[in-house]
Amino acid sequence: MDVSIVETSGLGDRSYLVSADGVAVVIDPQRDVDRLLDAVAERQLRVTHVLETHIHNDYVSGGLELARVTGAEYVVPAGEDVAFERRPVADGDVVDAGPFRLRAVHTPGHTHHHTSYALSDAEGTVVAVFTGGSMLYGSAGRTDLLGDEHTEELTRAQYHSVRLLADQLPAEAAVYPTHGFGSFCAATPASGDASTIGQQRRDNPALTRDERTYVEELLAGLSAYPAYYAHMGVINRRGPDPVDLSTPTPVDPVELRRRIDAGEWIVDLRHRTAFAAGHLSGALGFELSDSFVTHLGWLYAWGAPLTLIGGDDDQIAGARRELARIGVDGVTGAATEPVERLAAGQQLRSYRVADFGELAKVLDDDATIVLDVRRTDEHRDRHIRGALNIPIHELLDRIGEIPTGNIWVHCASGYRASVAASLLDRERRTVVLVDDDFADAADDLPTN
Structure with missing residues (x-):
């Protein structure tokens, strides 16, 4: 039996292709299913089932389209209100793929109906579990995506769900989460590239802390998440359209x-x-x-x-x-x-790129404004003294709060600052992009 990982690094997620004896099952596919179809064709596999651990909030699922194209049975946790035909599974239900089986384990926390799948080989031995947004590597899925009124309830449910998996499954079972590789669906940063139930028993806060401490720490650690999440659940419940990857029309x-x-x-x-x-x-x-x-x-x-x-x-x-x-x-x-x-003859715009060393030389200049576009929690942890903190996702609405002057904009590594610099430049503000690593270069600057 083989478990292949399909990485989507831009979103910090993984999909999985499980196969044995020419039969395959896919768990949590991304919308661009051509990657999976290529892998299936190359190995001459027949996809019998497509499984979702939950209705996703950070990407559009390819599950419905993949099931349609391959003729596979589409498996979605029971209780999810969706507008398409699927097989609903509840706790304890078994998906029989022939050479292997997957048992549904209700693991609420990331969502109310979230379901993990314990994988058993032909002999009935549990060899792995697909945990979606439940147990992550040293963390768990965030619990605030369904609204503030559900967050504490889901956080407590997440604690017990992670413990349920640890109690039910053998120590040597491999853990395969969907989130936790940079996804904002992780409650706190996950660590590592592979793990087992035994390792999680030693490392996962849900398994090493009491419930009260775990809940308090997780709630305190939740930070802002991308605005587009608000649209993903709606699309996935309705049933996404097939993906269009055609070349856009050329523009002169x-x-x-x-x-x-x-x-x-x-x-x-x-x-x-x-x-x-x-x-x-x-x-x-x-x-x-x-x-x-x-x-x-x-x-x-x-x-x-x-x-x-x-x-x-x-x-x-x-x-x-x-x-x-x-x-x-x-x-x-x-x-x-x-x-x-x-540009067709029109003058191009440009702005300066610098590092933190150059910023240090002008920090005391009255015309210098330091704009920190990291998240509020990052700024609170450590920041350049006197810096104005406007997280990148708030900048469009708050540009008017930035005083007139030379705006030196920075983040943790340069990417968010580069986006912010372009937004400021569009408003004809004088901007300098600090394209540098804050963790190292800020040692030369006064910080709080």
């Missing part, structure tokens, strides 16, 4: 300028330093990297038309795929010509 310089002047979202995917060196007036810089889709989805005006500028067709295709994973389907065009040509 005249049309590009018209869209910018109309206030549409024009997103430049090039590296942050290339954007700073020269970009179209009114465009926003979202470097295509592992941080791209989370932060664009966080700031994006949901449903607005979006045009991409990239260095080449591969960059456009990569961004299209990332955006489709969170249901941003309104990509209405793309341009890959050199930015100087796209």
Whole structure:
């Protein structure tokens, strides 16, 4: 029996393909199911079942489409109010795939109906468990996605769910969570790349702390999560449309300028330093990297038309795929010509890129404003003395709070600061992008 991991690093999630004797089961597939279909075809597998651990809040599921294409049975936790045909499973139900079986274990906490699946081989030995947003590596799924009125109840349920898995399953059983690899669905940062039930018994706070302490610590550790989460559950319950990864319509310089002047979202995917060196007036810089889709989805005006500028067709295709994973389907065009040509004679805008050492030299200048766009909890932990903290996801609504002057904008590593710099530049503010690692470079600056 083989368990293959399908990584989606941009969202911090994993999907799984379990196979034996030509039969396969998929757990928590992402919307771009072509990756799984390629793996299935390459190994000449037959998918019999597609399983969801929960209705996802951080991505659009590919489960419905994958089940349709392969003819597999679509398995969803009982109690979820969905608008499509599926097999509802409750605690103790067994999904029989022939060479192996998966037993449903009701593990509420991340959601009310969240279900884990214990995997047994042909001899009936439990060899693994797919924990979705329940037991993560040294953590657990966050419990505040369904509203404040449910958070404490779900936090207590999460504590008992993690303990249920630890009590029911053997120490050597492998743990395969969906979240916890950078996803905001983790309550606190997860650690490690692999684990077992035995390791979690030693390391997981839900298994090493009493309930009161665990609940207090988890609630205190919850921070803001991306705004696009509000749309994922709605889409997944309704039944997502098949993914569209087609090449967006090419856009010429005249049309590009018209869209910018109309206030549409024009997103430049090039590296942050290339954007700073020269970009179209009114465009926003979202470097295509592992941080791209989370932060664009966080700031994006949901449903607005979006045009991409990239260095080449591969960059456009990569961004299209990332955006489709969170249901941003309104990509209405793309341009890959050199930015100087796209400007069509208009002057490009630019701003300075610096490091913390350069900031230290001007910190006492009255014209220097330090803008920290990290989350509030990051700023509270340690920050440059006198810095103004406006988290990146609040910046669009709070730009007016930033005084006039030379705005030196920073985050933890440079990505969020680069997005913020482009937003400020669009407003014609004087900005310097601090493209540096705060954990190291801030040692040279006065901090609190």
